[in-house]
Amino acid sequence: MQIPDKLKSYVNGPHGMNMGTRGADLQPEYARVLGSRFVDDQHIHLFFDGPSAGRTIQNLHDNGLVSVILCSLENYESYQFKGKFVSLHPSNPDDLQWIANYLEDINVLLVKVGFPDQGMYKYPRSSMMTLLMEVEEIFEQTPKAGTGQKVFA
Amino acid sequence: MAPIITEEMQEAMQGVVPSTLVTCSKAGIPNTNYISQVYYVDAEHVALSHQFFSKSIRNIDENPKVSVSIVHPESFQMWRLDLVFIRKETDGDLYDQMTLQLEAIASMTGMEDVFHLLSAYVFKVVDIHKIV
Numbered sequence: 058m059q060i061p062d063k064l065k066s067y068v069n070g071p072h073g074m075n076m077g078t079r080g081a082d083l084q085p086e087y088a089r090v091l092g093s094r095f096v097d098d099q100h101i102h103l104f105f106d107g108p109s110a111g112r113t114i115q116n117l118h119d120n121g122l123v124s125v126i127l128c129s130l131e132n133y134e135s136y137q138f139k140g141k142f143v144s145l146h147p148s149n150p151d152d153l154q155w156i157a158n159y160l161e162d163i164n165v166l167l168v169k170v171g172f173p174d175q176g177m178y179k180y181p182r183s184s185m186m187t188l189l190m191e192v193e194e195i196f197e198q199t200p201k202a203g204t205g206q207k208v209f210a
Numbered sequence: 211m212a213p214i215i216t217e218e219m220q221e222a223m224q225g226v227v228p229s230t231l232v233t234c235s236k237a238g239i240p241n242t243n244y245i246s247q248v249y250y251v252d253a254e255h256v257a258l259s260h261q262f263f264s265k266s267i268r269n270i271d272e273n274p275k276v277s278v279s280i281v282h283p284e285s286f287q288m289w290r291l292d293l294v295f296i297r298k299e300t301d302g303d304l305y306d307q308m309t310l311q312l313e314a315i316a317s318m319t320g321m322e323d324v325f326h327l328l329s330a331y332v333f334k335v336v337d338i339h340k341i342v
Contacts, residue, residue, distance in 0.1 A: 075279065077232030077242035085232035085240055087277040087290045089341065109341050111290060124242040126230065133319075137242060172227075176286040179342050196265075198243055201324055205264055 059098045060192055061208060064136060068095040071162035072127040076103060078116035088113040089180055090125060092159035096189065101138065103188040104148060104156050109181040117142040123190055126198060130166045135198040136208065140191045148185035156185060213338040214253045219280060219289055223248050223256070225315035226283035231258065233269035233276050241265050246315050246325060248280055248291075249308050256293065257304060257330040259312055270295050270331065279341075288342040293333035300329045 060068070074090035088110035094102040103125055107114055117123065121142040128135040148156065164177050195208040231245040243266050247259035258278070260267055270276060274295035281288045299305050309327045316325035 073228075073244075075230035075242055075244075077230075077234075077240040077277070079232075079234040079238060079240045082275075083234045083236075083238060083273050084275050084292065085234045085277040087230055087232045087242075087279050089279070089288070111339060120238065122238065122240055124232075124240045126242045126244065128228075128244060135244065139239070139241075173284060173286070179286045180288070181342065200244070200246075200321060202262065204262060 058193060058195070060095065060101070060195070064195065064208070065095045067136070068093050068101050068127070070129065071159055071166055072129050074125060074127050076105065076113070076123060076125040078113050078123050079120070080112055080116050081119060086112045086116055091180060091182065091185070092156045093125070093127065094155055099191055100143065101190050101192060102152070103190055104152060105186055105188065106181045107184045107186045114145065114186070117145060117188070123188070125190070130163070130170060133200055135200070137196045137198045138190070138192050139196070140193040143189040143191050145186055145188050148187045152187045153185060156182070212254050213335050215250060215256070215335060218282065218287065220250045222280040222282040222287065222289065223250050224283070225311065226318070227281040229281070230279045231266055231276060232278070233266045234273050235269045236272040241269055245278070247308060247312055248278055249311065249330070251304065251332060254335050255332060256291070256335060257308060257332045259308060259327055260298070260329045260331055261325055261327060276333065286342055287340070290339040290341055291335055292337035294336055296332045296334055298329045298331050304332070305330050
């Protein structure tokens with residue numbers, strides 16, 4: 058699928074971001090995402106810390122299936138992107154700068170809604186990884202009755 | 211030894227920071243979504259709020275294994291819990307207590323007209339990982 062225009066800039070925003078994968082035994086695995094980036098009409102980057110992501114990397118290599126949810130802290134506008142793993146590499150200096158900008162921006166928003174300053178900086182970042190994800194489906198997940206509808210380009 | 215929910219973790223179950231729920235369909239497709247409530251039942255069990263007819267609920271009906279995150283709103287300590295579904299409740303003490311807490315969460319987030327508890331999904335905690 059093509060990522061709709063309205064979501065291309067949304068993906069780059071300082072949202073809450075969380076990722077799910079699963080193992081061969083269908084055991085789901087949660088991982089925190091510290092930034093996402095629009096790459097092209099079918100792909101996005103997700104940044105996460107490898108060591109604290111449990112079986113995520115193993116799951117990505119085993120079956121490649123991934124879903125990630127993004128939620129605006131300002132208005133709860135949320136979307137879930139489902140798709141598959143394309144590649145994974147240690148975050149390079151450009152990626153690390155993107156992550157730093159993400160943390161700075163989301164920290165401002167979190168403080169605005171009453172959370173402690175610098176809280177986001179406590180998330181582990183010892184070995185940040187950059188995941189290239191091919192987006193196959195997008196679902197709106199903004200909390201409301203009837204949410205979960207598929208989003209089309 | 212069974213994993214135990216500590217007092218510190220209970221403070222991360224007040225609904226101040228929304229939790230994330232990862233489920234997986236029988237066909238193996240992961241699904242990630244936010245959940246308003248991870249409710250402490252006892253040291254080895256939690257309950258999740260079912261508010262909408264969602265893909266997460268359909269997945270749990272197909273595959274009882276889930277992974278959920280909880281975050282302490284002040285310290286930002288974070289845990290990942292592996293859970294397995296046991297039963298759902300649509301009335302009784304647990305359901306009533308969760309309804310009250312959900313009303314408080316809805317009030318905090320301006321979601322009074324959106325959040326409504328349909329049922330409480332009770333899970334056994336099978337593993338706990340501290341992330342932060």
